Amino acid sequence: MTSDTEIMLAARWHPPSYDIRIEKVPVPQIEHPDDAVLKVTLAGLCGSDLHIYRGQQPITKIHVTGHEFIGEVIKLGSNYGTDPVQSTIGRPNLYTSLNVGDKVVAPFTVNCGECHVCRVGYTGRCPSGALFGSPRLDGGQAQYVRVPKAGGTLYNLSSTASWSHTLTATSDVETLLKNISDSSLLLLSDILPTGVFAATQLLAHPKMQPMLTGRAWPSSLNPPGSALDSGTGLLTPEDRILTIAIIGLGPVGVCASVALLDALSQRSLPYRIVAIDLNESRREKLKRVYEAIGVDGKSLNGKFVVQGLEEAKETVANWTGGIGCTGVLEVVGNNSALTAAYELVRPFGVITSVGVHAPKNVPFTGEDLYNKNISFDFGRCPARAMFPMAFELLVKRQDVFGQVGTESGLIDRIVSIEQASEMYRAFDQGEVGKVLFDPWK
Amino acid sequence: MTSDTEIMLAARWHPPSYDIRIEKVPVPQIEHPDDAVLKVTLAGLCGSDLHIYRGQQPITKIHVTGHEFIGEVIKLGSNYGTDPVQSTIGRPNLYTSLNVGDKVVAPFTVNCGECHVCRVGYTGRCPSGALFGSPRLDGGQAQYVRVPKAGGTLYNLSSTASWSHTLTATSDVETLLKNISDSSLLLLSDILPTGVFAATQLLAHPKMQPMLTGRAWPSSLNPPGSALDSGTGLLTPEDRILTIAIIGLGPVGVCASVALLDALSQRSLPYRIVAIDLNESRREKLKRVYEAIGVDGKSLNGKFVVQGLEEAKETVANWTGGIGCTGVLEVVGNNSALTAAYELVRPFGVITSVGVHAPKNVPFTGEDLYNKNISFDFGRCPARAMFPMAFELLVKRQDVFGQVGTESGLIDRIVSIEQASEMYRAFDQGEVGKVLFDPWK
Structure with a gap:
């Protein structure tokens, strides 16, 4: 648990370009009753992070980078479970079923889950969406991250209600998750869907x-x-x-x-x-x-x-x-x-x-x-809507997605967040493949 | 029937632009065993005729205009019916069933009906295709027109084999065609499909x-x-x-x-x-x-x-x-x-x-x-492949497509081919709607 005065390590982008710094910043807090705060387990470095890194976009605001992350829920806004009758009628089921301690993955954008666009499944273009790791919304290359509209945005790995019928028919949560590495679950946030x-x-x-x-x-x-x-x-x-x-x-x-x-x-x-x-x-x-x-x-x-x-x-x-x-x-x-x-x-x-x-x-x-x-x-993947299909493929193909640092594995290495600046440089130069940050290493 | 020395009336485009002339030219003849020659019943003036008319394309060759026409088969190449066993095995069924006297509509492009692209149904991009009324192939704003690859290209209105199951279940050829105007059948050549x-x-x-x-x-x-x-x-x-x-x-x-x-x-x-x-x-x-x-x-x-x-x-x-x-x-x-x-x-x-x-x-x-x-x-409609669907709609909506010169009808007027030059001008200026030419009027 965190308090308002706690600080954390975060990778932050500084203008104009090629400047990622590891800094101590306040741990994010609940700002809206629909928010969740996660303790980040792993965060990924993605090719599209380089667009901002290289200064290719008209951005000047210093912000926490990264739109790929998995984590554990440590705080929930007041719309979760406190008064289910009042607050969650007709809302996405995470508003009643998301709990502190749940293991979750976020798509690279926020989506409310409640508007026409989200209901249709085009969650990547929710009108109240925002991209993590952008000037509008701090990202997940940090020890903690705030997730707006968390009841629409997050995918709850701790609940079989999120899974495809195929998986729920063959597995229980514990057995399944035990056999899937966190590093492969990170791939759900963007590149696999x-x-x-x-x-x-x-x-x-x-x-x-x-x-x-x-x-x-x-x-x-x-x-x-x-x-x-x-x-x-x-x-x-x-x-x-x-x-x-x-x-x-x-x-x-x-x-x-x-x-x-x-x-x-x-x-x-x-x-x-x-x-x-x-x-x-x-x-x-x-x-x-x-x-x-x-x-x-x-x-x-x-x-x-x-x-x-x-x-x-x-x-x-x-x-x-x-x-x-x-x-x-x-x-x-x-x-x-x-x-x-x-x-x-x-x-x-x-x-x-x-x-x-x-x-x-x-x-x-x-x-x-x-x-x-x-x-x-x-265009962009509606990642939240694609999670059931992507998760099924992830489970099936652990031989590819579950490996780190092997010839046929997708993930090159897992490093400390302290190495973020060097890894951005090396990734931009094509010297390393897919890199994940462990903010607690 | 025609002979090699016969001549016909045709609308021809002359470079560089805005120059359509009604001229006497030789009646086209069979040039290849897969050809058919049609006597044109009606030919349409289409918005896309204006691209060449206006000189917007790098073209200098004088040619007969028009890619919308219906007609009657008056000559068939030697691959039709003369030796069905030798010449038509595995070929589109028009090679055995097309006869002199049949009423036919051509799509705006030739398609062989026999290659991979045609089999898949993308007839508008057959590699041996050509657009009627272009420098590569004389068009149908004339009294006669030659149709290459006619066994793949033409749609035989005189045979129920060409129709959708719905139409064949409810009508015989004679009853159906009696109630459909030629001017509406002309719409099958391009704009309706x-x-x-x-x-x-x-x-x-x-x-x-x-x-x-x-x-x-x-x-x-x-x-x-x-x-x-x-x-x-x-x-x-x-x-x-x-x-x-x-x-x-x-x-x-x-x-x-x-x-x-x-x-x-x-x-x-x-x-x-x-x-x-x-x-x-x-x-x-x-x-x-x-x-x-x-x-x-x-x-x-x-x-x-x-x-x-x-x-x-x-x-x-x-x-x-x-x-x-x-x-x-x-x-x-x-x-x-x-x-x-x-x-x-x-x-x-x-x-x-x-x-x-x-x-x-x-x-x-x-x-x-x-x-x-x-x-x-x-892109372009694969008109030949769309004919069954378009024909069904044509029959169903004669109230719109069957009318000429009415407020809700699609065809503005039917005129003599002698008026082609004036009609191109008026159509280009937006003074007339859909115009058809009757080359025998």
């Missing part, structure tokens, strides 16, 4: 359905046997092979790759995947991840290669007779990646972009987009 | 599914009752109302509006639609169309207003508490329309663009698209 979101969006797109259903467009959109269903039989088995490129093999790209392979395997869909990065060590990492997944007896029903961009273009041309990819996942967030995605995708193809993009015009004319019948899905 | 495509794409998009299914994202993508289905009950009836803007109320915009209303009515989906155009006469036309549809007892379950852009922005803000449209149909094809679509759509909204766009950069930064989680679907 973002990867699952990317793969899920791509496979759900209507332009992918002819390949998935074996029925030509637009029959593929109508129920089988309905008036406008032309039936199967028009497409050959070859026609149905999904040709997918993944551009950007940083941690989110690895998560997207694993999520995509898992979805393809669950649905027994044939595929040809080319995963692309300029950085050889990232390519090597993904090869090790694929080997780790491939040897466990799952039915992986296709080709998977990891290449540089120019080689990948040739590969796709050879695979498809010059037609191009059915879909492309863009996990980088710059115009070179968007251009590569455009060049790789076929007419009537789908580009799913989860990269964080800059205020710079996209490199396309209207004619480019018209002439290729391009479909684009841009 | 394009309108149906726009509405169909929008409603099929995964980001629309929470509203359509009543289940929050991403449960909305999973089968009800599956492990990752959070069930219904999270969304209120108000949450499920689709708020849709239609930008551009020219003939394609009217078709898109009718197709959208039909789909919403069939599925009993609640809606609020705002249809937008700068041009008052177009707005008035759509109001009359809506009245014609609304009074026939169909269950139209929502609000429908027709407004200018600024008024429409206020309307959407009022309807949605400032959140924005669930989806936007962009049926104009310029950057002002794309900007308006962006401003109107909500975060996680969908913009379906069927407008033909110019080689000009689109007016968005990557940050704009990321920050609103925008989904875009661009």
Whole structure:
């Protein structure tokens, strides 16, 4: 427990750029009846932290960094449990069921859980949301963090009510959590749901359905046997092979790759995947991840290669007779990646972009987009809504997500928060992979 | 029947711009065993004809204009029926069933019907395709037209094999065609399937599914009752109302509006639609169309207003508490329309663009698209693949599509091809609506 006068260690960004300092600041307190305060167990360093770090945004306010963290609830505002009848009717169930001591993960943004946007599931764009680790809201690279709208925002790992039916049917809380490392749970805060979101969006797109259903467009959109269903039989088995490129093999790209392979395997869909990065060590990492997944007896029903961009273009041309990819996942967030995605995708193809993009015009004319019948899905993962799917994948793929510092593991190292400044520098320079901070080490 | 020495009347484009001449040219002949030659019954003047007319494309070749036409088969290449066993095995069924005398409609582009792209249903981007009325392929604003790959391209109105199951169950060829005007059949060549495509794409998009299914994202993508289905009950009836803007109320915009209303009515989906155009006469036309549809007892379950852009922005803000449209149909094809679509759509909204766009950069930064989680679907309708759906709507809505020169009818007038030059001018100036040419008048 903390008091108003207590202080904590926190990593804070200072203007104008490249200046992260470890400082002693007051422990955050409850400011609103919907708030929670967490003791942070682990906090992650994420590629998108670098946008602020590098001074690429018009920001001057000193603030605690970090939007990836897991922790334990140590304080709750007065709207939790004190007067359930008065305060929690019609509210998200965490308002009645969240308790001090619960193990929780926060998505990278606050979401109220109660508005139209949240009810629909687009929690990443809740109108009362805010990004952790931004001038508007202190982040989690610290010993403690305040979580606004905690009853809508947090995912309670201590309660099976948060889990998918598959997990609750096979596990109890204690058994399950005992076998899952905290470092892998940290991945739930951003990169794993973002990867699952990317793969899920791509496979759900209507332009992918002819390949998935074996029925030509637009029959593929109508129920089988309905008036406008032309039936199967028009497409050959070859026609149905999904040709997918993944551009950007940083941690989110690895998560997207694993999520995509898992979805393809669950649905027994044939595929040809080319995963692309300029950085050889990232390519090597993904090869090790694929080997780790491939040897466990799952039915992986296709080709998977990891290449540089120019080689990948040739590969796709050879695979498809010059037609191009059915879909492309863009996990980088710059115009070179968007251009590569455009060049790789076929007419009537789908580009799913989860990269964080800059205020710079996209490199396309209207004619480019018209002439290729391009479909684009841009933007941020609604992480809170994706947690059940992401958590299920996390449990299933502990062989990848549960490891630290191994060749096929996603997390490079866990270090003290005192090393934050040096780790930002090294991460920005590409010298280290995914780094987590243990604020109590 | 024609001979090699016969001549015909044709509208031809001359460089550099604004120069359409009615000329006597040789009747086209079979050039390839897959060709057909049609006697043109009616040809349409389309908004996208104006791109070439105005000299907006780098074209110098004199050519016959027009990509909208219906006609009767008068000649067939040697691959049709002469030796069915040798020549038509595994080929689209028109190669065995197309006959001289058949009444047919062509989509605005050639498609072979035999390649991977065609089998999947993306016929508008067949690699051996070509646009009628372009330098590559003479068009149909003439007395005769040659149709390459006719066995893949044409839709045979004289054969119920081409129809949807609903139509074949309720009608025979003669009865059905007797009640459908040729002028309405002409709409099948481009604008009606394009309108149906726009509405169909929008409603099929995964980001629309929470509203359509009543289940929050991403449960909305999973089968009800599956492990990752959070069930219904999270969304209120108000949450499920689709708020849709239609930008551009020219003939394609009217078709898109009718197709959208039909789909919403069939599925009993609640809606609020705002249809937008700068041009008052177009707005008035759509109001009359809506009245014609609304009074026939169909269950139209929502609000429908027709407004200018600024008024429409206020309307959407009022309807949605400032959140924005669930989806936007962009049926104009310029950057002002794309900007308006962006401003109107909500975060996680969908913009379906069927407008033909110019080689000009689109007016968005990557940050704009990321920050609103925008989904875009661009491009040309795969008209041949959309014919069954479009034909069904055409039959159902003869009250709109079957009329010529009425307040709620889509076709303004039918004139002699001799008037083509004047009609291009008047259409370009916005003085006339949808014009059809009768090359035999």
